[in-house]
Structure formats: C-alpha cells, structure tokens
Amino acid sequence: MIPGLEPGEDMELKLKELAQELGCELEGNGEVEIRAIAGLREAGEGDLTFVANPRYLKYVEETRASAIILSPSDPPLSKPTLRTDNPYLAFARALEIFYPVSRPAPGVHPSAVLEEGVELGQEVSIGALTFVGRGAHIGDRSILFPQVFVGAGSQIGEDSILYPQVTVREGVRIGNRVIVHSGAVIGSDGFGYAKDGQGRYRKIPQVGGVMIEDEVEIGANVTIDRATLGDTRIGRGTKIDNLVQIAHNVQIGEDTIIISQVGIAGSTRVGNRVILAGQAGVVDHVQIGDDCIVGSQSGVAGDLEAGSVVLGSPAIPQHLFKRMAVSLPRVPEMLKSLRNLERRVQSLEEASGGRP
C-alpha cells in the first residue's frame, strides 16, 4: 500500500503514482487524477481502464476513460497510457488499491455459539449466529462471516475467509489465505454403499477428512465430500467455481482451475495446472495428468496423459473433436450419397456382367 493513503471512496491518485505502484511504464501526462477503475465502455472522466484481450482494442479510441493500461505491443494512443506485459494483472492490482476489502472488526459476535475448547488466533472475526464446534481452531486474522458452521476439531488457517452460510463439517483442515463462498459444504459424507444380501444398500461409514491447502478458493454451493479413509485433498492455489462436485478421496493438484458445475467422481486424481471447463465430468478412479485441458461439457472416462487437450462426451483429443464437429452434421447427406453410390455401383456391376 502507498504510505499515508487511506482506502475508501474518496481515493484519488495521480497516474504517475499509480504507474509506480503497478510497475507500469507511463506514457503521456502523469498528473492526471485517477479516482476509479471501470470497463472500457463504461469508463468516464477520472477512470482508469484496461485492455487485456486484443479483440477489445477496437474500442480503445472511443473510451472516455482518463487513462488506460495496455501491453507494450498495443498501438500508441493519444491519451495517457500505462504499459505492462500483463495488463490483466495490473488491472487486478489497481482494483485492490481502489477497492480495498472492508473486513469485519475482530471479535466474537455475542450471538455466535462456540463450544468448549475452541481455539481462536489473534484478530479473528466470528460473525453473528455462527457456530464453532468443540476443539476447532481458527487461525490468526481469519474471518467467519455470520451463520457459518465449523464442526468439531476442524482447523482453519490464517487469513482465511468463510463467507455466510458456509458449512465445514468435523475433522476438516483448511490452510492459509483460503476463501470459501456461501453455501459451500466441505466434509459431507462420501457417497458409498455396499449391497447387502437382500439387495439393499448399506452405508459405508465415511470416516476420513478433507484437506484444503493454502490459497485455494471455493465457489458458492460447491460440495466437497470427506474421504472414506484418509483425505480428500485440494492442492495449493487451486480455484473452484460455483456448484462444483468433488467426491470422496479425490486428489486435486496445485494451481488447477475447475469451472462451474464440473463433477469429479470418487478417488480420481487431477494434476497440477489442469483446466476443467464448465459442466465437464470425470469418472471415478482415473488420473488426469498435469497441464491437461478438458473442454466444457466433456466426459472423461479414462486416464489422460499430461498435457492432453480433450473435448466431447466421451472426451477425445481436441483436434479430432473439431474435425468431428464439422463432419458429423454431414452424416445425413453422407447417408444419401452412400445410397446413391450403391445404386450406381450395382448398375456398373450389372453392366459388366455381374459381380466378379
């Protein structure tokens, strides 16, 4: 943070100060006052805007923003410009400066219910109507918003945030700087049954836990089941979008991106830096290597080697899927051509005195 600067709605920074703060190269008038960040088309006087995707460059000349963040390869501009190799990252940092998070004051709200043996770190905030079970541990500066549930013996690290109405069942470990959004359920029972002699399902007790490593973010209404034995694990820096299902004993690597409504079945292992696009599904007990990309709505039914890029249900390599997507709509016409060809060949055969 810039020393002496107070966060809030009245923030105002000269562009040259911002250039220094964001590590950007300044082009044009550095004395321009920036008061807010806005999108290219919504921006007005006093706003800083940005272009991270080249297809928006065409709107650059029309923007009413006072300044703009561009990459060094973007064309020169008449208005003040900040140049950086990563405009999107500079945009993220600018947002952090202009819209600092207002965090609840430390302390335990009188309506919260803490069972015996709860350990609270320094400057922890426990919101109204939140429940923390016996022996749970909440690390320094972590925030539990109102109406959160943390079960007995669970551990939350430092600087983590649990938004309203998160459920963390017993025996779950959550690392540092983790963010969990409202309605997410961590540590629900895995879905496991054994058929008994009468063909009825008997529940397999789910006695394992969940381990969420540092810097993970978990979306709204996500479900992460506890392991049958051992741990379900989400690796450091992995980001999970809303309404995702992670079944028992799944192991997810680091810096992996899981888009909304993806489902990952039991005991599957997903590597590092993987991207699972929206509504994709992965069956149980398979292994997805590092750096794989699984397209939206795809269904992965077997192991994927590191670096695979797949699409479709069942998922196939992307280049093959794209060829199929072009050719499959032609199948009705192919069927006609084939019929026609069969007739012509038959005529030729008859003309040549029957099949050889």
Added chain:
Amino acid sequence: MIPGLEPGEDMELKLKELAQELGCELEGNGEVEIRAIAGLREAGEGDLTFVANPRYLKYVEETRASAIILSPSDPPLSKPTLRTDNPYLAFARALEIFYPVSRPAPGVHPSAVLEEGVELGQEVSIGALTFVGRGAHIGDRSILFPQVFVGAGSQIGEDSILYPQVTVREGVRIGNRVIVHSGAVIGSDGFGYAKDGQGRYRKIPQVGGVMIEDEVEIGANVTIDRATLGDTRIGRGTKIDNLVQIAHNVQIGEDTIIISQVGIAGSTRVGNRVILAGQAGVVDHVQIGDDCIVGSQSGVAGDLEAGSVVLGSPAIPQHLFKRMAVSLPRVPEMLKSLRNLERRVQSLEEASGGRP
C-alpha cells in the same frame, strides 16, 4: 378476493361463483360446491380439476372431480365445466383462491440480528436467526424467513420473499415481488484471476454488484455472482429454476425461462423471452437473441440470432440436430457399407483394366 370470504381449509365456493372469479364460461350445474383443487386422476367429490394438455383429455371421462376447467375447443362433457382460452392460467388462479399463502406476521423476531442503520419498510417480517447488515433496506411487506443473510447496504424491494437460508451478499439490489428460494446465493464473487509471473493465479477483486429486477423468481441453491465492475443483471419477470449458475457480468433479459442446472458463463447476454432448457450451458462473452430456445444439455459456443432454436453440444439448429440424431446411430452400418462398396469398386476397376 371474493368479499367476505375467509381463506383457509374450510373454504367452499359454488361453481358459479368460481366461474365469475376466474372469468370462465359456466356449463352445467353452477350450484355444485367446490372445496379443493386436484389433479385429474387424484380428484374426487368436491374437487375442481383441469386439462391444459390435450394428451390428458383421454382421462377426462374417468375423473371423479365435481367440475373441470377445459378450453372451448375441448369436447363437451356431462359434468359441470368451466370454459376458458387458458385453462392452465385459470387453474393457477383457482389455486391462489383455495390455497392462499400463509405469510408470517410482520415484525422482527428477537433472535434476528440487525446491524446499525438497517431500514425496514411497513409490515416487514424478519424471521428468527436472520442477519441484516448495516445500512440494508427492506421494502414494505417483504418477508425474510428464518436464517436469511442480507449483507451491508443491500436493498430488497416491496412484497419480496426470501425463503430460509438465502444468502444475499453486500451491495445487491433486489426489486419488488421477487421470490428467492432456500440456499440461493446472490452476490458471491465472480470467478476471475490473472496469472502472475510465476504462473500462479491472483484473484481479480470482484467489486461490482447484482441487480435483480421485479417479479424475478430464483430457485433453490442457485448461484448468481456479482460483477467484476458494474452489475450482473436479471431482467423483469425472468424465472430461474434450481441449481442454476449465473456468472459475473451476465445480463439476462425479461420473461426468460432458465431451467434447472443451466450454466451461463461470464459477461454473456441473454435476450428476452428466451428458454434455456435443463443442464444447458452457454460460454462466456456471447449473445443470445430474443425468443431463442436452447434444448436441454445443449452447449452454446457462439452468438445466436433472435428466434434461433438449437440443440446439441456444440449446439446446432434443431432441424439439423434431429436429422443427426436419426442418422448418427447408422454410422457403424455406413462404415460397413463403405468398406463393401470400396471392394466392389476395386473389382470393377480391375475388371475394366485398372483405374483410368
């Protein structure tokens, strides 16, 4: 409401009164007493039933209902009948009459937690264990059931209903006559990250809001993310079923229907009177025109012109999809025919002295 009539279980109306109330034409004995509404096959003595879908007409003669709502084009019936162009709408109104909603008494339950500066309209109900953040505004006659969360500065209009365990994060605006079902999360952070120099994801602060217009209904466990900047918007009269995902900066038009488990990715615009069927997905940054219909489980990967009807993943025009659905299962047999044909052509070529 019919003057002097008390809602409740002991309601009893003559069919002629009901005809007038529902704006239907009466055929047969108007003195019949109606005490309840029931399905065609479940109805008995004293029940009013209806047929909105012609394929159920075959059951009409068997029903034990005392009276029935039909369209003018349906065949004549021996039992008392109410005729209307829109039997389903008359059925809806009859349900409203016989099953009036019992709303909680106005007032704030002593176990609710309201921060400073909360503004409550007239006859507002705040249920037990509900939390309302500082500066939030709840409009006249709106109902917050128990265990609801409304964040700081959020605004709820008049006559709106938030069912138990709804989460409305800070800075969300909700209109009049809006209904939000249990477990829905409105205003969770959008899913946005910028890669830093080390290949790790840095969170883009999500500092925008959500705008829910009048008469919207939002299903159970739906997630609607707040915008990065600006607003995520749901237009007037749009109805959203359970477990739907609406990403940041999505703009939905008016009178649109979004069936269960649909996912709409970031910044996509959906027009008016669109229907998105169950489990469909729409990628980010595309535009779906007015009056489009997207079939169930479809995947929309590009813009759709107004009035498009598409199916499949990737989605293609419906007529093409239907032809494909018929022809694709024949591909294995086509493959055989093709092999066979190749052999026959080769024979012909050999017989005619080799290829020309």
Added chain:
Amino acid sequence: MIPGLEPGEDMELKLKELAQELGCELEGNGEVEIRAIAGLREAGEGDLTFVANPRYLKYVEETRASAIILSPSDPPLSKPTLRTDNPYLAFARALEIFYPVSRPAPGVHPSAVLEEGVELGQEVSIGALTFVGRGAHIGDRSILFPQVFVGAGSQIGEDSILYPQVTVREGVRIGNRVIVHSGAVIGSDGFGYAKDGQGRYRKIPQVGGVMIEDEVEIGANVTIDRATLGDTRIGRGTKIDNLVQIAHNVQIGEDTIIISQVGIAGSTRVGNRVILAGQAGVVDHVQIGDDCIVGSQSGVAGDLEAGSVVLGSPAIPQHLFKRMAVSLPRVPEMLKSLRNLERRVQSLEEASGGRP
C-alpha cells in the same frame, strides 16, 4: 456390538473376535490385534484392510496391513485373512465397529428457536441456532444439527439425521433412519408458470408436499421441490448424491441410486433399483422402468422399459452407443473415402459409356 466393548480411538480387537463379528471365515493367526481400518496401500501394522475389486489384488502382497478381508475365490495369502462372499459389506461393518458415530447429546440447545406446538420425541437433539416451525414433529432419537430449518407442520421420523444448514420447508414428511446432508433443500416450490394474456409468466402456487421414505440418504446441496398438488416422493432406501435436482411431482422408487448432479424434470417416474449416473438428465413426464441403468451425462427423452441400459444424449441403448463411440470419430475419414469413391465410380461410369 461386542458386549463390554467401549467405542473410541483406543479400540483393539483380536482378529478372531472380528471374524466372528463380521461373519467371516478366519485364515491364519486369529490372535493378531486390530486397531484400525485402512486402505490397501495406506495400511500399516495393526490395520485391517480389504479388496473388493479384483483389479486391486495385485497390491495385496505389498500391503503392510496386519490382516485383510478377501473373497473365497481370491488367491491364498501368507498373512491372516478374513474370507467372505461380500468383502465390501464386511469392510462397511468393520468401519462401523472401529469408527462409531459420535452423536450429539439429546436436548434442545438454548439458542435454538422452536415455535409453539412443536412435538419432540424421546432423546431428540436440536442443535444451536436451529429453527423448528409450529406444529412440526421430530421423532425419537432424531438429530437436527446446528442451523437447520424445519418448517411448520413438517414431520421427521425416528433416528433420522439432518446435518447443519439443511432446509426442510413446511408440509414435508421425512421417514425413519433418513440422512440429509448440509445445504440440501427439501420442499422448495416447483417450477411452474402459466402464461397470461400479455405473455408474462404467472406463478402456479405449489401447494403439494414432499414425502421422503425410510432409509433414504440425500446429499449436500440437493434440491427436491414440493409438488404442485399431491407429493413429490422418494422411495425407501434410495440414495441421492450431492447437487441433484428432483423437480415437482417426481416419483422415485426404492433402492435407486442417483449420482451427483443428475436432474430429473417434473412428474417423471423412476422405478426401483435404477441407477442414474453422474450429470444425467431426464425430461419431464416420462417413466423409467425398474432396474434401468442410465449412463453418465446421458439425456433421457422418453420412457425406458424395465432393465434398459442407455447412454448418450439423446440416450440410446448401451451397445449401440458403444459402437457409435468407436465409429463416429471415423466419420471425417469416411467423408474422404466417400468422395474418393464417388470419383472412382464416375470414372468407371464414363469408361463404360455413361450411366445406364
């Protein structure tokens, strides 16, 4: 339970006692002390492990477990072994013995809110910050964890468990030994609207209920809508995984398995012992016979006869789907072959003096 045995972390059983308890045949040293249950590869000294899936037999020789549960047909082993026809079921029972569920003490937490006329059976536990509406009935030994909502007049049977933040709306009946996981919503309004004369949607009041029969288990963040009239019904022993959507008036049979993220549309009937795999969808108003299996991500658009096994969207018989999955990726190459063949046939036709 073995008499005189205290559940807890210090449990220790001789293998011969366990053999008797689990109904297994003992091979080898029955004096071995078992202190925990563990997976094949994670197990160590003092652990009992198991093999239910033959493909894991290859790891049997390497396990460091002190004893192992196998089926009679598995090869003989040098270490102490328990033999049973159903190793997975024996594993489930062993987990029950070594990891007994710690249930909250009976009683009503002082922060819970119970409206007038609530009836509580014997030894019921009502957790902190839980709300029970007027006239609701909670059966003997049932457990409502903290922050649960049970609406007016709803009934919960005996020995049932509602995990934290479950919502049970008014007028829902839940049987005995039912388990409902966090975030599940039972009894939200069905998704039904009638178009009025102006093309706007008018809500159909959803005045029916939900009936959950005995021994059902319902996953985290599942949504089960109440019926328009009558009941949405989940049959005895059916198990529902996380994030599943059950629409209004759906009828599900007994001992059916519904994997995560499945959606079942309104008024559809699903038989007994059906398996609906992950992310499958079923349209409204169809009937799925007993013992059907619907593959993951499949879309069922019509009735299915008992015993059907289907895959794909739209769903087709499994054997046909598998043939298609092999042949469809060959369509691009077929298209080329077809073109090539057309040219060759044209040449032959020209050589033979034109088409006959």
